[in-house]
Amino acid sequence: MRIAYQGERGAYSEAAALRFNASADLLPRETFEAVFVAVEQGAATHGILPIENTIGGTIHENYDLLLQHELPIVGEVKQPVVHNLLALAGTTHDMLRRVYSHPQGLRQCERFLRTLNVEIVATYDTAGSAKMIQDGQLRDTGAIASERAAEVFDLSILEAGVQDFAGNTTRFVLIGREATPLGPADKTTIVFTVPNTAGALFKALSVFALRDIDLTKLESRPIPERPFEYLFYADLSATREDLPCARALMHLAEFAPLLRTLGSYPRWQEPESESADS
DSSP, rough: OOEESSSSTTOOOHHHHHHOOOTOOOEESHHHHHHHHHHHHOOOOOEEEEEEEEETTTTTTHHHHHHHHHOEEEEEEEEOOEEEEEEEEOOGGOOOEEEEEEEHHTTTTHHTTTTTOOOOEOOHHHHHHHHOOOOOOOTTTEEOOOOOHHHHTTTTTEEESSSSSOOOOOEEEEEEEOOSSSSOOOOEEEEEEOOTTTTHHHHHHHHHTTTTOOOOEEEEEEESTTTTTTTEEEEESTTTSSSHHHHHHHHTTTTTTTTEEEEEEEEOOOOOOOOOOO
16 A cells, blocks of 8 residues: 655654554655545555544545545544644744744644744645755744654754644545445445525435434535535445445435535544553
8 A cells, every 4th residue: 555645754644644554655745636646647556635623624625626536535544633833953932933834733723823923824734844944944933743743854842732622633534546445334425516496405414314324524615616506525424335325325316416426435443542461
């Protein structure tokens, strides 16, 4: 397995890829779009993408990319995210004039950043921010990034655990060229539209409620070429191979102008903690 991820070594996407498969070969890419291209062109067998965070919410860009590319979701992983304020060795708080990080990293540390009285600069990656500081020897700049990023780019941790909430977690999805799930599938992600008529969304959701299929997530996204009309992304607690789910999707297809299954895959199971005598 070779997994493409967005960012530099030390990025949370790298950690999520290794959390899913510790022996995977990893392929860093600068953008999320480049992750899709790497899989499409065969440079990687799979790609990993952050899809939602418990503080920052949904990563909308990746929902849009899932629709644009014909690469199914085949797995998921949940990665705990612990942000740290990093800087060159010898840098102190009063020397900082700016802080770099990915927009999601900045969003997840808003309360802490408001206490610093510095310029906040969005960059392409959390670990990439650490790299920029090391490459430029920026003694007046800090980065919000992981502990591993500090190790990779030889930076000091000025403050640890600066995210706004302790339970900060990001859910990642894995994409592949083939629709074969990476384990027994029990979850499905779909995208659909509904007619612009009264009760249309209620009717769409009822096809799942009538069959006792739980929706664990429902997300709307605007359709750029059709102002004030929306795509709806939904996560279902069922695989499309299950008869109730298959019938629900057939029912929805009868009146939904667009319906596409983005993948059936196994939901993430947290690794069991090691026992005391292991």
